Amino acid sequence: MTEPVSHPDHILCAWGIARDFGGVHALRDVDLHVVRGTITGLIGPNGSGKTTMFQVISGMDQGATGTISFDDESILGWRPSQIYRRGLARTFQLSRVFPELTVLENLVVAGSRHDRSVEERAFGLLERVRLREYAKVRGKNLSYGQQKLVEFLRVLMSDPALILLDEPAAGVNPTLRQTLWDMVRHLNGLGTTFLVIEHNMEVIADLCSDVYVLSEGEMIAHGDFAAIRNNEQVLEAYFGKKRKSGTA
Amino acid sequence: MELLEPEILLQMLINGLLAGALYALLAGGLNLIFGVMRVINIAHAEFMLIGAFGAYVLFNVFGLHPLFSLLIIVPIIFVVGYYFQRVLIERVVDRPMLTSLLATYGVSIILINVGLLIFSSDFKSVPVLQGSFLIGDLAVSKPRAVAGLVSLVLSVGVYLFLDRTRLGKAVRAVSEHAQVAQICGIDVRQIRMLTFGMAAAMAGAAGVMLSIIYSFWPGSGVDFIQKCFAIIIIGGMGNFVGALYGGILLGVVESFVGGFISTQWAEAVAYLLLVTVLLVRPTGLKGVARA
Amino acid sequence: MPENDQRSISFWAGTVLVGLALLAPFGVNEYYQSFLLQVFLVIALAQAWNLISGMTGYVSFGHAAFFGVGAYTGALFLTWGYPWWIAIFNGAGIAALIAVPLGFLTLRLRGPYFAIAMLGLNEVGRIVATLWVSVTKGGTGLPLPPSLLPSLDITYFMMLSLALGATLLIAWVHRSRFGLELRAIREDEEAAEMVGVNTTRNKVTAFVLSALIPGAVGAVYAMYTSYINPASAFDPARNIEMIVVVLFGGSGTVWGPIIGAATVMFLREMLWAQFPAAHLAALGVLLLIVVLYLPGGLVSIVRERHRERPDARPGESP
Numbered sequence: 001m002t003e004p005v006s007h008p009d010h011i012l013c014a015w016g017i018a019r020d021f022g023g024v025h026a027l028r029d030v031d032l033h034v035v036r037g038t039i040t041g042l043i044g045p046n047g048s049g050k051t052t053m054f055q056v057i058s059g060m061d062q063g064a065t066g067t068i069s070f071d072d073e074s075i076l077g078w079r080p081s082q083i084y085r086r087g088l089a090r091t092f093q094l095s096r097v098f099p100e101l102t103v104l105e106n107l108v109v110a111g112s113r114h115d116r117s118v119e120e121r122a123f124g125l126l127e128r129v130r131l132r133e134y135a136k137v138r139g140k141n142l143s144y145g146q147q148k149l150v151e152f153l154r155v156l157m158s159d160p161a162l163i164l165l166d167e168p169a170a171g172v173n174p175t176l177r178q179t180l181w182d183m184v185r186h187l188n189g190l191g192t193t194f195l196v197i198e199h200n201m202e203v204i205a206d207l208c209s210d211v212y213v214l215s216e217g218e219m220i221a222h223g224d225f226a227a228i229r230n231n232e233q234v235l236e237a238y239f240g241k242k243r244k245s246g247t248a
Numbered sequence: 249m250e251l252l253e254p255e256i257l258l259q260m261l262i263n264g265l266l267a268g269a270l271y272a273l274l275a276g277g278l279n280l281i282f283g284v285m286r287v288i289n290i291a292h293a294e295f296m297l298i299g300a301f302g303a304y305v306l307f308n309v310f311g312l313h314p315l316f317s318l319l320i321i322v323p324i325i326f327v328v329g330y331y332f333q334r335v336l337i338e339r340v341v342d343r344p345m346l347t348s349l350l351a352t353y354g355v356s357i358i359l360i361n362v363g364l365l366i367f368s369s370d371f372k373s374v375p376v377l378q379g380s381f382l383i384g385d386l387a388v389s390k391p392r393a394v395a396g397l398v399s400l401v402l403s404v405g406v407y408l409f410l411d412r413t414r415l416g417k418a419v420r421a422v423s424e425h426a427q428v429a430q431i432c433g434i435d436v437r438q439i440r441m442l443t444f445g446m447a448a449a450m451a452g453a454a455g456v457m458l459s460i461i462y463s464f465w466p467g468s469g470v471d472f473i474q475k476c477f478a479i480i481i482i483g484g485m486g487n488f489v490g491a492l493y494g495g496i497l498l499g500v501v502e503s504f505v506g507g508f509i510s511t512q513w514a515e516a517v518a519y520l521l522l523v524t525v526l527l528v529r530p531t532g533l534k535g536v537a538r539a
Numbered sequence: 540m541p542e543n544d545q546r547s548i549s550f551w552a553g554t555v556l557v558g559l560a561l562l563a564p565f566g567v568n569e570y571y572q573s574f575l576l577q578v579f580l581v582i583a584l585a586q587a588w589n590l591i592s593g594m595t596g597y598v599s600f601g602h603a604a605f606f607g608v609g610a611y612t613g614a615l616f617l618t619w620g621y622p623w624w625i626a627i628f629n630g631a632g633i634a635a636l637i638a639v640p641l642g643f644l645t646l647r648l649r650g651p652y653f654a655i656a657m658l659g660l661n662e663v664g665r666i667v668a669t670l671w672v673s674v675t676k677g678g679t680g681l682p683l684p685p686s687l688l689p690s691l692d693i694t695y696f697m698m699l700s701l702a703l704g705a706t707l708l709i710a711w712v713h714r715s716r717f718g719l720e721l722r723a724i725r726e727d728e729e730a731a732e733m734v735g736v737n738t739t740r741n742k743v744t745a746f747v748l749s750a751l752i753p754g755a756v757g758a759v760y761a762m763y764t765s766y767i768n769p770a771s772a773f774d775p776a777r778n779i780e781m782i783v784v785v786l787f788g789g790s791g792t793v794w795g796p797i798i799g800a801a802t803v804m805f806l807r808e809m810l811w812a813q814f815p816a817a818h819l820a821a822l823g824v825l826l827l828i829v830v831l832y833l834p835g836g837l838v839s840i841v842r843e844r845h846r847e848r849p850d851a852r853p854g855e856s857p
Contacts (some may be wrong), residue, residue, distance in 0.1 A: 022857075053655075058733065059734075060729065060733065079732065079737065079739075080729075080732045080733050081733075081734075081735045081736055081737045081738070082737075083734045084733060084734060084735040090733065090735075092730070092733075096727055096729070096730035096733075097721050098722070098726035098727055098730065098731075099726060099727075100722070100725075100726055101722060101726060102724065105719055107718065108725045108733070109719050109720060109734060109736065110734035110735060113716060152836050157734075158734075158735060165784075168646055174664075218565065257735075258777045262778075277553065280647045284728035288651055288655070290658075302712070315851075326595070336827075337832075339831055340830065340831070344650075345650060345651045346598055346650055346651060346654065347652055347830055347834075349598070349654055350598070350782075350786070350826065351826075351827060352826070352831045353600070353826065354825075354827040354830060355783075355823065355827065356823075357779055357819055357822060357823030357826065358820050358823035358824060358827070360819075361816040361817065361823065362816070362817040362820055365814065365816045365817060366814035415540070438785070457799035467775075470659075470662060470775075471662075473658075473660065474659045477655050477658070508693050512670060515666070516663075516666065519663060522655070522656065522659075523644075523645075523656055524658050526645075526648055526652055526655070527644055527647070527648075
């Protein structure tokens with residue numbers, strides 16, 4: 001096991017994270033380190049605990065044990081809003097745009113309370129993805145893909161250092177999907193770190209320098225994509241036990 | 249302390265159990281509705297009062313004993329509940345829970361005030377039974393004993409219906425998973441109407457029983473709905489059997505608090521329990537799948 | 540209709556109404572002055588409820604309790620010889636003081652559970668007022684000697700200020716960052732917290748403000764009626780009116796509660812004297828109509844016509 005010492009290159013360090021749901025171990029002694037400036041992937045079969053891990057890191061799920069430090073500060077037990085204001089943002093798997101608020105309001109509410117130019121910032125972001133003309137449209141009137149995009153822009157309002165993306169491209173049409181990944185790459189170039197849950201392995205291979213694999217609540221592998229794709233345990237987790245016994 | 253003498257304790261226990269059986273019948277209906285359609289029916293206690301005033305009218309106009317009026321009132325309230333579901337609740341059942349809460353709140357306001365227009369705010373009662381059964385040193389008030397036992401029998405009857413019959417199993421299936429039940433060919437709409445009818449009938453029966461023990465007026469529902477909320481939250485929301493246990497528990501606790509402290513505090517017990525349970529387990533209430 | 544036009548119409552309509560209300564005492568008899576005073580009372584209470592329930596989405600079934608607390612506090616301070624403005628100030632203060640811990644506790648509960656927990660609050664207030672005889676004189680109530688009371692004109696202007704103040708507060712909240720955060724909480728509380736909104740602090744603030752106003756209104760009410768008892772201070776009808784006025788007029792809006800209050804008071808004037816129960820039953824019917832057919836309230840009828848302007852929703856590009 002890794003010693004709980006923080007490394008200057010690590011923006012996020014989680015050690016020994018465990019989460020029980022009434023006897024079911026959703027997460028067991030999970031370690032995860034995100035290196036500053038990377039796009040790190042978090043993959044694993046359905047139900048392996050990826051989203052639970054996000055819930056715990058973002059402060060949404062307060063029932064976990066272990067230690068989490070973000071930028072050398074222990075954040076376990078903080079309110080989600082505190083964590084967000086500290087510079088760690090996340091998006092949801094299913095769009096959680098505020099349906100009755102306009103697109104502009106959706107962004108402004110996520111911006112800094114003390115920033116006078118918060119609206120300008122919002123317009124700037126909308127401009128970048130060519131959604132400016134939608135500023136006054138209510139969230140519920142957007143297409144699903146647009147909603148996911150707005151949700152992504154929303155967390156950018158606070159200029160976070162680390163963004164957790166939970167399947168950001170799921171249910172989004174190919175054009176918007178491209179816009180989204182381009183944006184991720186662009187921001188990464190400017191220094192934003194990402195931790196991404198994604199099922200599309202091509203995207204992971206393309207974007208991520210570092211990949212973690214969860215299976216049944218345990219971190220079973222970690223490394224670059226090439227190493228992961230040839231890892232016996234990972235293949236087993238994805239394709240079942242047959243390889244090991246060699247019979248089936 | 250003479251209060252600690254075994255006969256007195258036993259007396260309190262029996263009184264509590266009997267009152268609790270009535271609560272159980274009432275709260276069981278409320279929980280049945282919640283379980284099947286995730287609707288909190290604030291007007292539930294007013295359905296109870298329809299039963300109570302029904303018994304009052306039948307007694308005063310036709311001299312009918314409440315135990316007989318039961319046979320008339322329960323089917324009528326069943327039909328009322330059935331159509332009430334069809335006309336009103338079906339429209340709000342798929343909307344957010346607060347919508348149905350406000351709708352049934354509106355119904356409750358209407359029923360209370362129409363009741364006031366008809367019956368005024370004077371307290372009414374149906375004094376058919378007097379005196380007590382003497383069992384050794386124990387004296388159990390006759391109206392309480394009858395009301396408690398009838399309520400118990402009815403609750404057990406509903407339980408057996410849910411547990412043993414095909415239709416009852418369909419009700420439970422909808423309660424556990426409406427979509428799956430629908431796929432399995434159960435007419436969910438029909439089940440909802442049946443459920444509301446049945447729950448209203450249980451409330452009505454509880455009302456008839458109430459009429460022989462307590463005096464009541466059109467505004468009496470507030471206390472009872474509060475108790476019902478406490479009961480279903482203790483017993484697990486949507487859990488029918490839980491409501492029966494919860495009702496009996498509340499009856500017993502009230503009886504002891506009334507005996508040891510004061511009857512005014514006994515009235516507050518339900519509210520205190522309700523708030524405490526809600527605060528201790530704000531999200532993890534048993535049986536609440538999705539709020 | 541462009542936003543600026545709407546805003547200036549609101550502004551001028553508001554100015555005219557306030558002007559008329561200020562002049563009314565010089566032009567109408569005491570009966571109508573009394574009636575207007577009660578309209579202001581309902582507006583102020585409705586705006587208070589609007590803040591926590593309309594804008595934040597936490598439906599309170601027990602808000603009249605804060606009115607009762609304010610009424611008793613105000614009456615007591617008057618009988619202890621303090622001037623009327625201190626009595627009002629304390630009415631608001633005590634109500635807010637109770638709301639702080641209560642808000643922290645109950646606002647942890649989501650939607651329907653909060654509603655259930657609040658349902659009995661007004662009743663609890665009534666019971667406490669009845670049992671705490673040493674302070675409240677129990678069921679006999681508190682008569683206020685006329686020598687201690689401000690004149691009807693002062694009471695009138697106090698109530699008008701409260702209605703106006705509550706309305707301006709709502710108008711300000713509507714346009715402020717605070718209001719935006721409250722609306723985000725109403726839409727999706729978890730997502731709001733996730734984008735940096737401290738949901739607890741916001742909810743409790745809204746709750747305390749929405750208790751403070753009824754507290755002050757209650758104190759003025761005690762001066763207006765010069766006698767209160769548990770049944771009048773903690774009247775369940777007031778609870779019902781608060782809710783129906785806001786929902787019928789249009790919850791979460793500035794004008795909704797004003798329009799709702801005018802409607803409900805008109806109904807009350809027609810029915811109350813003969814049949815108070817009929818008035819309340821009518822409110823129940825209004826509530827059902829709103830819930831079933833008009834979720835946005837009366838205000839939404841006017842507004843829907845102007846909402847989806849051509850520039851508000853460009854054609855979706857594929």
